[in-house]
Amino acid sequence: MDILIFSPDGKTAAYETGLAEHLPQASIRGWQPGDTAPADYLVLWKPNAQVLQPRERLKAIFNLGAGVDAVLGTRGEDAQRLPAGVPLVRLEDAGMADQMAQYVSAAALRYFRRLDEFDAQQTQGQWKFQKPNRLADFPVAVLGYGTLGAHVAKALKSFGFPVRAWRRSPRSDDSGITLHHGEAGFDACVSGARILVNLLPLTPQTVNVLNAGLFAKLAHGAFLINVARGAHLVEDDLLAALDSGQMAAATLDVFRTEPLPTDHPFWRAPRLTLTPHISALTLRDETVAQIAGKIAALERGESITGIVDPARGY
Numbered sequence: 001m002d003i004l005i006f007s008p009d010g011k012t013a014a015y016e017t018g019l020a021e022h023l024p025q026a027s028i029r030g031w032q033p034g035d036t037a038p039a040d041y042l043v044l045w046k047p048n049a050q051v052l053q054p055r056e057r058l059k060a061i062f063n064l065g066a067g068v069d070a071v072l073g074t075r076g077e078d079a080q081r082l083p084a085g086v087p088l089v090r091l092e093d094a095g096m097a098d099q100m101a102q103y104v105s106a107a108a109l110r111y112f113r114r115l116d117e118f119d120a121q122q123t124q125g126q127w128k129f130q131k132p133n134r135l136a137d138f139p140v141a142v143l144g145y146g147t148l149g150a151h152v153a154k155a156l157k158s159f160g161f162p163v164r165a166w167r168r169s170p171r172s173d174d175s176g177i178t179l180h181h182g183e184a185g186f187d188a189c190v191s192g193a194r195i196l197v198n199l200l201p202l203t204p205q206t207v208n209v210l211n212a213g214l215f216a217k218l219a220h221g222a223f224l225i226n227v228a229r230g231a232h233l234v235e236d237d238l239l240a241a242l243d244s245g246q247m248a249a250a251t252l253d254v255f256r257t258e259p260l261p262t263d264h265p266f267w268r269a270p271r272l273t274l275t276p277h278i279s280a281l282t283l284r285d286e287t288v289a290q291i292a293g294k295i296a297a298l299e300r301g302e303s304i305t306g307i308v309d310p311a312r313g314y
């Protein structure tokens, strides 16, 4: 069995070693320009067109991340690059859900407990009581209730926040989280929310979803936490909503252009917290174990989960 690994920076050695430990019978190589040789499995991140050329024996493509927009294109326009009939498999959790829950909970609690205001007081040497917020006044709307969104929503609920979440399908669970679905359920999910968390995949349906129209539906002085993709956010709409006070503050981990250009207005905007796409990192050991397990299952003729529907975009 041949496994070919691609990374845009060419640094594949650690994944080669990791996969070799799990699959000692496999022959594993890092992709070099011009490599069109047969491979049974392709493991990749942000592929170029050459590595996705049809390849003899190819049985599956594994994406080294949960979001597949870098494979399918921001608006799904690159889906036709995929070799016909070869499944694209995404990462499912692999240690990212806990990281996401930590990051989003930290941001939400910081806003709810008014820590920014106490920070500002401290710089003025002020000892001053601030009326505590009430959980009942802090409904949280989570866009995307998949592997990561559901885990984050449950973590927020464990702190007592009233949590609603939005997904595409009408599936329900016993988490106690109020679930809405489809276009018809969108307004009910976001209306009056004090904190908006975005964990949608980037697809033709969800690009630009974080816009002025949505911000206007939230409570006045709402908070945004975007940990999904930069292209979900209409950046000028957020700056305008921060100016008007409709949005009180935002925590952004992802951006349309990464690294965020040094002259980008976000660097100077007040009440923005920016982090360099670190909310949930791909953890090598967990990732290698998950992919190796799925390759072994496919080799035994078993079915696997995490197969992307290119038409749906996630």
Ligand code: NAP
Binding pocket: 066, 067, 068, 091, 092, 093, 096, 143, 144, 145, 146, 147, 148, 149, 166, 167, 168, 169, 170, 182, 199, 200, 201, 202, 203, 205, 206, 227, 228, 229, 253, 254, 277, 278, 279, 280, 281, 314
């Ligand atoms: P997932 O399991 O596929 O979940 C996606 C969720 O979004 C599902 O609940 C799905 O609905 C919902 N959804 C998709 N399209 C929708 C639409 N048009 N309308 C309403 N709901 C829609 O994905 P995941 O593993 O949770 O990952 C989510 C995203 O997080 C990734 O795509 C990636 O962009 C981002 N991410 C960011 C980082 C980071 O470090 N910042 C790290 C990892 C992932 P159904 O439940 O009905 O299918």
